[in-house]
Amino acid sequence: MRWLPGILLGLGLGGFVDGIVLHQLFQWHHLLSSTDAYPVDTVEGLQNNTLADGLFHAVTWVCVLAGTMLMLHAWRRSAGPPSWRSHFGLLITGWGVFNLVEGTINHHVLGVHHVRDDLGGPLSWDVGVLGLGLVLTVAGLALYRHDRTRG
Numbered sequence: 001m002r003w004l005p006g007i008l009l010g011l012g013l014g015g016f017v018d019g020i021v022l023h024q025l026f027q028w029h030h031l032l033s034s035t036d037a038y039p040v041d042t043v044e045g046l047q048n049n050t051l052a053d054g055l056f057h058a059v060t061w062v063c064v065l066a067g068t069m070l071m072l073h074a075w076r077r078s079a080g081p082p083s084w085r086s087h088f089g090l091l092i093t094g095w096g097v098f099n100l101v102e103g104t105i106n107h108h109v110l111g112v113h114h115v116r117d118d119l120g121g122p123l124s125w126d127v128g129v130l131g132l133g134l135v136l137t138v139a140g141l142a143l144y145r146h147d148r149t150r151g
Helices: 004-025 043-077 084-109 123-150
Strands: none
Touching: 004 043, 004 084, 084 123
């Protein structure tokens, strides 16, 4: 399972991009911003959304920590680290998988938020994130596999 550390790092870093850029910098949505119980236009609702965002960031941090620890363990056991192409491919794959899983579950199945809740949650943005996730996953796997077949 030489691929697991890179995938975990990609999942965590993809989650950080989502949380930092979309939740905090752009303020397009929060983790629970499409729920009636936690509206972002009240102090209590915003507090609950901020708490949920923080828990989300904690989970992504744990993914990065676990990926880093597994990566160091794997490097110590083997002849050395993977190539940059292979590692970058796994990071991109993990980020793509994050977008596919989070987008499918939170945007479509649970409906707890959408990419652009600030615009009323248009479907095109949610589908676009799934498309980006698919492109990242396919491109990352292609980089990883191409490098693995060369070495």
